[in-house]
Amino acid sequence: MKKIISIFVVLLLVVFACKKSENATEDESYVKGKADIYVDESLLPIVEDQELVFENKYQKADIKLIPQSDSDIVNLLLQRKIDIAVLSHELTPTQEKTLKDRDVIGKNTPFGSDAIALIVNQTNSKVAITTSEIFEILKGKKTDYQFVFDNENSSALSYLMNKAGVKSLPKSVTALKNNLEVIKFVSENSNSIGFVGVNWLLNPSLELESTVKKVNVLAVGSTIENAVKPTQEYIETQEYPFVRKIYLLNYQGRTGLGMGFASFIKSEVGQRIILKSGLVPVKIPTREIRIVKNNKKK
16 A cells, blocks of 8 residues: 555656656747846956846846857757857857757857957057067067966957967966956056957946056057057957957757847847947847927927
C-alpha cells in the first residue's frame, strides 16, 4: 500500500511540476516575466539606459543584465546556456549553422552604432593618432605608450586585432578586467592609451564622473590632418574609423521578453534614448512640429 501511495505522490509531483513549467511559459510575454540578458561589457551603459525605461514602463518585466566579455557570451550562446545577448556583431555563418543544426533559430536586431574611443591622461599632450600608428604598435613596433584594453577576450581588442591583421599581442599591450578599470588606469598613468566603448564616456555614472574628467579623447584618422573624435556626427558618417553596430541577439525561440525588449529598443522611445545618449540610432526619431495659430482678435 505504501508503495502505491509513494508512486501516486511522485506522479502528482511530476504533473504539478509540468503545470508549473507550462504556467511559467504562459506567464512570460513581450512585456512581463523574467529574462537574463548577457551584455558585452563595453556596451553596458546604453543597455542599462534602455532597461531602466523599459522596466519603468512595464512594471511586470524583470530583466537582469549580466556583463561579460564578448567571446564568453558567444561561447555561452553556442553551448545553449543563454538565449539573449547584446553584442557589437552578429554570429558568424559557421556559428549560426552550429545553432541551426540544433534547430535553434535566432533573430538579430540592430539598434544603434557605437565606437571604440581612444583615451589618454589629461596631462598627455597627444591629441591625435593615425590608424597606421595604432596597427603598427599592435604588430609589435616599439613605442613609449602602453595600450590598455578592457579584457583579453573583449570585442574592442578582437576588433582592433582583426583591423591590424595580428594574431598575438606584443608586451606593450595590457588587458585588464573591464572598461571602468581602463579609464581609471589611464587617469593614473600618463604614458598609457586606453581603448573603451565611447558610451562609457558620454554619460558616466557618479562613481566614474570624476575619473572621466582626468582623461582626454584622441582624434583618430588615416592621417593626422583628417583625424576626428568619436562624436555622434562622425559615428553616423563613419568618418571616425572604429565604428561598430550594436545588436540584440535573441535565441529564445518563443514569445517572451527577448522579443519585447528587442521591439522596445527599436521603437521610437528606444531610438530616442540612443540619440540622447550621444550614440547613433538605426532610425532617427521623428520630431513633431506643432503650429499654434493665434486666433486673438485685434
